[in-house]
Amino acid sequence: MPARGRPRAFDRDAALFCAMRVFWEQGYEGTSMAELTSAMGLNAPSVYAAFGSKAELFKAAVEAYSEHVGAEIWDALSKAETARQGFADFLDQTALAYTRADQPHGCMIALGALHGGADIVPACGMLREKRLENIRLLHERLSQGIEDGDVPEGVDCRQIAEFYATVQHGMSIMARDGGSLEQLRRTAAAAMAAWDGLAGTQS
Amino acid sequence: MPARGRPRAFDRDAALFCAMRVFWEQGYEGTSMAELTSAMGLNAPSVYAAFGSKAELFKAAVEAYSEHVGAEIWDALSKAETARQGFADFLDQTALAYTRADQPHGCMIALGALHGGADIVPACGMLREKRLENIRLLHERLSQGIEDGDVPEGVDCRQIAEFYATVQHGMSIMARDGGSLEQLRRTAAAAMAAWDGLAGTQS
């Protein structure tokens, strides 16, 4: 059933993807509407009609990022046979995703808006929520490992989840600083050197 | 010998410290000159006369931060008897410094300007240089440890330095997300669990 009114002349998802790239590279506050409309190939009224405001566009961009970029990071975590392998793959995929030549380096969720409270800068609060959700995913994988028997009971799942999330965030900054895939991989390996002391079956 | 001309009516260092606090909390791009002049208790012409521009004020603020905030982090690194103890103390002091109730959480060097190239956003390039310098300090301490005999020869000092710098950066984001001193300390302990696998005397 065709909708009434003039059909939109642009592909909303493609435009949103362009906006996502600019927000990812320059951050919420470092990105102007002029830059966004230019990257999207649209005039301002079209952007506002489709997305509402700069803040709502950012929110949509973050959702698009979560769905399409870095999904392989979390796939790797859950697909591995053991929790240890999952965390190693998680960090390895992180290194790959954060250093692609054809994308902004580092993670939009980690870096896109780090200043201001959620009430002042809603973008900031939203990214914080995403980061907390990511820790929960890591925590869940550890609980699964305990259930599967490849992670001993009694380990501090929260500590381990928060540690590896912290490493991942640090890898974002490292990538943004020009760190190479090799450097990020070596950092990932260093982080995995902690595994036995944290969640090893031997003590 | 008194300087000619009307004496400045404000304490430059005190004003600079106020500006540093705002930049630290809100980042370079998230901070307006209106907010800076208000925090410094000055009118704009006084700020520009003393510091030149927003970018130069930021540069001075970063130097003030490096000299006065977090100095105990690097003191701890060098004062310990062994490299291992130094790194543990380094991370512990990091946790303390990043979570003080009376200061912005996290590190200004890590978080203050993460978007834009050095040519576009000089603030960004300056912080990146500071982060690289910090890695060099970590690397030096490891080299010292090899010389002192408490770090085996042949360890990958670069990997270890980059790993612990990465963890420290991640701790900034964790602190900015409201992570408590206890949480940061547990993450620091998790990071130290990697030490034996990276720079231990046994293998």
Place this chain on the structure above:
DNA sequence: TCCTTTCTGTAATGATTACTACAGAAGTAC
């Protein structure tokens, strides 16, 4: 065919931005 709805582009709004012109103030030098 006209009406209604939705979209688009041009041009604009009011606020904010980093920064400065200028007159007067407060000091030292002569």
Place this chain on the structure above:
DNA sequence: GTACTTCTGTAGTAATCATTACAGAAAGGA
């Protein structure tokens, strides 16, 4: 006491900011 230097506050600049008014375009409905 006047001249010169440096600082300060008021008022402003030109540009940019996020956002919108409005007229016309492009669709479907009656």
